Amino acid sequence: MLNTIRKALLEYVEVEEESITEDTEILQDLHMNSYDFVTMVGEIEEKFGIEIPDEELREIVTVGDVIKCIKSKMNE
């Protein structure tokens, strides 16, 4: 799962793949802008066949949060 999210992020930010961990903060550490973040989340939703509502999107800070959110949606 981490590798999938890394690949999704690398479409938008230029960093070393290995530097992205579950603790990486998407906006703060990767300097991703909000449009790219919302668009990336849309792509993840399509890939995993899930929907992440706005209230949950706003709670996402780290890469680990994205993974946790996907896993929780897939178990619903």
Add this chain to the structure above:
Amino acid sequence: MHQIQDERIKLATCRLPEGADWRRQHEGAYNLLNGLLCEQGFESASLGELSREAFGKPYYTGAPKLSFSVTHTNDFCAAAISTCGRLGIDAERIRGFSQKSAIRVLSALELSFLRESSAPEADFFTLWTLKESYSKALGGRLLDMPACGVVFDLRGGKIKASADSAFFECCLCEDIVLSVCLLPR
């Protein structure tokens, strides 16, 4: 250099060499801010420290009436200051956009406007940056936009917003759209 018509707002913009990384863009925007502050007579000693409000909006501890905002995208940087209210600015390069992102952040009125637009990419990023500028003026996180609930009507080439007290202005800088929001005191 692009001008904002409203005298309450001082704006500076610049282009960096192509390929400038995030750090250089960030420095570029803050260099513009420092230039504006100097030009408007703010001395660095009296500004105090750069601090952040609870939801991240930066401010100078020694100048509580000064509001500022910076933005950068690709090689474009901008900074703006005002002493008349809370300020937010945002810029995006005009390009193809994700319909899914549009559906997530735009209202029914805005989506309808976009469907009929002859320049949907420019209009989408105008709406996006307007919402972001409003969110930044409020001081919230960028991703709090849907919670802001402001709806824009761009029909007739004018910006009408559901947030009555807010002032908005947009300008095009080649392939970049820049939006400014001032929430007057």
